Amino acid sequence: MKQYIKWQIREWLPVFFVTFLLFGIAFLVPSSINEVGNTRNAQTNLESIGVTFSVAVMIFPLFALDYRYKKSKADTFMQAPFKERQLRTSRLLIGLIGILILFTLIYICGVLIIYFRQLNASSSYFYHYEYYVAAYFFLILFGGIEYFISASIASFSDNVIDAIFLLLVVNTIRTLLFSSFTSYYSAILDVYCGMYTYTGIEFFTLAPSFYAPGVYSDFCFSSLILGNEIGDAFFGNEHALFYTSLCIYLVMGLASFFYIFMSKEPSGEHAGSNGPRNAAISLLPHLSYILFSIWFIAITYSLPVILWACYFVFAILEYCILAFYHRSFKLPKLSFLYLGVSYLLIFMATLLVSVK
Amino acid sequence: MIELLNVCKHFEKVDAIQHLSLTFEKGITGLVGHNGAGKSTLLRLIAGVCHLDEGNIVVDGKENDSKESKQKVFFLPDDPYLPMFAKLEDAVQLYSSFYPLDQEKFYSYIKDFHLPEREKISTYSKGMKRQLFLALSFSIDASYYLLDEAFDGIDPFMLEKIKEEILKEREKGKTIIISSHNISSLEKIVDRFVILVNGKLARNGEMETLSKDFRKVQFMCKREISLEALCALSLHPLSLKKIGSLYHLVISSNELEEAKKRIHAVYSPSLLEEVSIDSEEMIRLEMLAAREEQR
Numbered sequence: 001m002k003q004y005i006k007w008q009i010r011e012w013l014p015v016f017f018v019t020f021l022l023f024g025i026a027f028l029v030p031s032s033i034n035e036v037g038n039t040r041n042a043q044t045n046l047e048s049i050g051v052t053f054s055v056a057v058m059i060f061p062l063f064a065l066d067y068r069y070k071k072s073k074a075d076t077f078m079q080a081p082f083k084e085r086q087l088r089t090s091r092l093l094i095g096l097i098g099i100l101i102l103f104t105l106i107y108i109c110g111v112l113i114i115y116f117r118q119l120n121a122s123s124s125y126f127y128h129y130e131y132y133v134a135a136y137f138f139l140i141l142f143g144g145i146e147y148f149i150s151a152s153i154a155s156f157s158d159n160v161i162d163a164i165f166l167l168l169v170v171n172t173i174r175t176l177l178f179s180s181f182t183s184y185y186s187a188i189l190d191v192y193c194g195m196y197t198y199t200g201i202e203f204f205t206l207a208p209s210f211y212a213p214g215v216y217s218d219f220c221f222s223s224l225i226l227g228n229e230i231g232d233a234f235f236g237n238e239h240a241l242f243y244t245s246l247c248i249y250l251v252m253g254l255a256s257f258f259y260i261f262m263s264k265e266p267s268g269e270h271a272g273s274n275g276p277r278n279a280a281i282s283l284l285p286h287l288s289y290i291l292f293s294i295w296f297i298a299i300t301y302s303l304p305v306i307l308w309a310c311y312f313v314f315a316i317l318e319y320c321i322l323a324f325y326h327r328s329f330k331l332p333k334l335s336f337l338y339l340g341v342s343y344l345l346i347f348m349a350t351l352l353v354s355v356k
Numbered sequence: 357m358i359e360l361l362n363v364c365k366h367f368e369k370v371d372a373i374q375h376l377s378l379t380f381e382k383g384i385t386g387l388v389g390h391n392g393a394g395k396s397t398l399l400r401l402i403a404g405v406c407h408l409d410e411g412n413i414v415v416d417g418k419e420n421d422s423k424e425s426k427q428k429v430f431f432l433p434d435d436p437y438l439p440m441f442a443k444l445e446d447a448v449q450l451y452s453s454f455y456p457l458d459q460e461k462f463y464s465y466i467k468d469f470h471l472p473e474r475e476k477i478s479t480y481s482k483g484m485k486r487q488l489f490l491a492l493s494f495s496i497d498a499s500y501y502l503l504d505e506a507f508d509g510i511d512p513f514m515l516e517k518i519k520e521e522i523l524k525e526r527e528k529g530k531t532i533i534i535s536s537h538n539i540s541s542l543e544k545i546v547d548r549f550v551i552l553v554n555g556k557l558a559r560n561g562e563m564e565t566l567s568k569d570f571r572k573v574q575f576m577c578k579r580e581i582s583l584e585a586l587c588a589l590s591l592h593p594l595s596l597k598k599i600g601s602l603y604h605l606v607i608s609s610n611e612l613e614e615a616k617k618r619i620h621a622v623y624s625p626s627l628l629e630e631v632s633i634d635s636e637e638m639i640r641l642e643m644l645a646a647r648e649e650q651r
Contacts, residue, residue: 007453011439075433079403080454081426267407268400269367 001082001090008094015063019056020102026052027110036114037123044127044222045110046135053103057096057143058171061151062163064088064095069160074271085265088155092260096147100140107136127225135221145253152256156281158270165325166281169288176291183298184349274327279334285325286338289318293346297353311350315343357381358402358420358429358500358531363411365397365555372397374555376411380500380533384526386542387535388639389552395535396434398552399502402533403431415500430455430498434505436489442477447492455496465491465521469514482509490518494525501525501532507541519545539636551642558646563635570594570641571612572633573605575625589618594645606633606641 027049034043067077067087077087111132118126153170157163266277276282293314300306322339323329331339358380365373373394387395400406402413404421415425438447444466451457466473469487477485486509493501507515522532522545536542542549551559559569581603586593591614594606607615612630620628633641 004453007449010449070437072433072435072437075400075403075405075431075435076437076450078405079426079429079431081423083423084421268405269365269397 001086004080004082005090005094008091009098012063012094012098015060016098016102019060019099020106022052022056023049023102023106027106028113031110031113032117036117036127037121037125042226044132044225045114046132046222046225049103049107049110050139053099053139053143054146056099056103057147058150058167060095060099061092061147061154062160062167064091064151065154065163066160067091068155068158068266068268068271069163071272074268078265078268078271085261085263088265089261092147092151096144099147100143103140103143104136128227129225131221131224135225138221142249145249145256148256148260149252152259155260155266156277158266158273158277162274162276162325166284169284172288173284173291176288176295180291180295180298184294184353275325282325282332282335283338285322286318286342289314289321290342290345294349297346297349307350307354311346314346318342357416359412359414360402361412361414363398363401363413364409365394365401365406366409367397372555373401376555376557378550378557378560380531382526382529382531383547384522384532384534384545386539386546386549386639387533387552388537388539388542388549388643389558390643391537392554393552394555395537395552396504397555399431399504399533399535400433402500403429403502405431427455428499429502430493430496430500431502432489432493432504432506434508438477440478443475444471444473444477444488447477447488451492451496455498457492458495458497462491462495465495468517483511483514486510487514487518490521494521499530501530503532503534505536506534507536507538515541539639543635549639549642551639551646553643553646553650556646556650558649559642563638568609569645570606570633570638571609572631573607573612573615573619574627574629574631575603575605575619575623576601576627577603577623577625579623581623586615586619589622591615591618594641594648602627604631608645 027045030043030045030048034045036042065088067073080087082090111129114127115129150167153166154163157166270277293311296310296314297307300310319331319339322331322335326332326335360376360378360380363373363376363378364371376398387398389395397406401408402415402420404426407421413420415428418425420426420429439450442450448457448459448462452459463473466488469484469491471480471484471488471491477488480488486507490503490506493503507518510518522534525532526547534542534546546563548562549559550557578601581596581598583593583596586596586605591607591611593615594608595604596606597604605615605619616628619625
């Protein structure tokens with residue numbers, strides 16, 4: 001196993017190098033250029049490294065699991081004399097540890113750059129550096145969780161295109177889960193539905209916090225580093241949204257962790273094949289479509305003509321997306337059934353809002 | 357010894373392997389069957405790449421997907437993986453990270469096979485790649501070698517050389533299973549054949565045993581004779597071919613004498629004699645007979 005780990009690290013060196021460069025561009029460059037100090041324009045640069053790190057931990061499991069995405073690779077790697085699950089877990093851990101080391105290096109260098117710039121500045125103002133340390137631990141904790149969530153999603157697919165597709169679909173579901181239904185109730189009942197009623201710009205800035213609290217937390221820690229109160233980082237119900245999403249996120253992370261380390265490795269005959277491995281997975285694109293449509297209906301409810309036009313456009317779009325997923329316009333019977341149910345649901349939702 | 361006990365594997369609507377019980381002993385076994393017969397699936401099951409739906413595969417008394425078993429088995433798939441832009445040393449590094457690999461032996465094979473050492477493997481021809489992987493296989497210290505379509509794309513001159521190397525491995529007491537749909541390529545090196553038809557074991561045995569199953573008769577006759585006409589004589593011919601006015605009839609061994617008598621009586625051929633069947637045709641006939649039986 002030791003020899004294999006060495007080989008795998010050598011094989012991933014180019015990927016690690018690119019990741020290192022991206023982290024550097026995201027943190028070291030702005031840390032050297034942006035204004036640091038006691039001014040209105042002062043920046044901690046946590047947002048850029050936070051987002052880059054979050055994206056990296058979402059994408060890297062695709063490299064870790066790519067031995068299953070090609071028949072030839074599966075034949076070679078899955079016959080290797082390792083204990084059950086050892087190949088998958090070792091590849092995932094090599095990837096995670098690699099990213100964490102790169103992130104730590106860049107983070108320390110970036111913070112040191114900011115520190116020395118402040119040290120050499122004429123002002124005696126210093127950031128609250130203890131929150132840089134807190135932000136670091138927060139980010140690596142949620143980076144790790146996000147890594148295992150992405151790994152467990154990607155492990156349900158048998159080729160890289162399907163893996164990317166599944167990651168997009170599941171992340172859409174995670175993003176829209178609360179916002180779509182609460183926005184919809186708000187649209188038809190004309191009432192304020194509390195903390196999850198976000199539309200438009202608010203939706204795009206806050207909904208991602210549901211799947212990556214690490215990203216949203218950057219705003220919070222930035223505020224603390226600059227010497228503001230924690231209350232200044234959140235507005236209104238954002239506190240509740242943040243803590244709710246945090247809990248769900250931790251549960252998802254824990255479930256993913258156990259799934260990856262305890263579940264049996266799928267049989268190699270699926271490796272490299274197209275389409276969903278089981279019926280439950282083929283339900284996900286429909287769910288994503290239903291949530292997206294409901295959310296869209298909610299934000300455009302005042303314009304019924306656009307609403308109906310969108311209904312038909314989305315219906316065609318969903319069919320095309322499914323055809324892509326199955327690599328054929330002739331969909332399986334079960335997919336047609338799901339398709340019919342989702343069309344009916346969206347039709348009724350559109351009808352309700354347009355009548356209103 | 358590799359033992360298969362009631363092994364089953366299904367792919368959605370296809371029964372790839374059906375209730376297969378079989379033992380692979382030391383020596384060389386030719387695994388033959390038509391396309392889609394289940395040869396590659398069987399090898400992938402033994403190597404632990406695919407999971408069994410039913411049954412058991414045991415390698416020297418241990419489950420085939422255990423670490424101990426996997427250390428003893430090396431599977432060479434029909435399309436093995438190599439990293440992009442890989443050279444020979446990259447291939448060696450990858451495979452030696454999984455198995456104990458004798459690099460000296462590997463490079464001596466590479467010289468024997470006249471493979472370019474410094475070029476990227478992606479520039480090799482199909483046959484050259486196959487030679488490279490066979491060189492890798494026999495440099496790995498395993499007890500069981502599963503070679504899927506081992507001789508694909510290899511020229512006849514090199515094939516003889518490779519067969520010699522395989523025979524040397526047999527002398528060392530290794531178990532080698534070679535799957536192929538090209539029966540002639542297995543001639544002279546295999547000790548026994550396993551014939552798969554539609555995922556079922558059709559025949560299994562040494563060549564001498566198999567060759568006793570069928571007989572070939574050639575006879576010369578001016579009249580037109582069809583397979584149906586012979587069936588009408590209460591015979592069960594497996595095949596009938598006409599070359600000029602000479603007929604070649606294949607029939608099961610126990611019907612041979614009866615067939616000779618009836619053909620003589622009905623058609624009065626100017627020539628009627630038994631001829632030998634070569635091993636390639638014998639295997640083909642066994643496959644044909646097994647298919648007929650399954651129907």
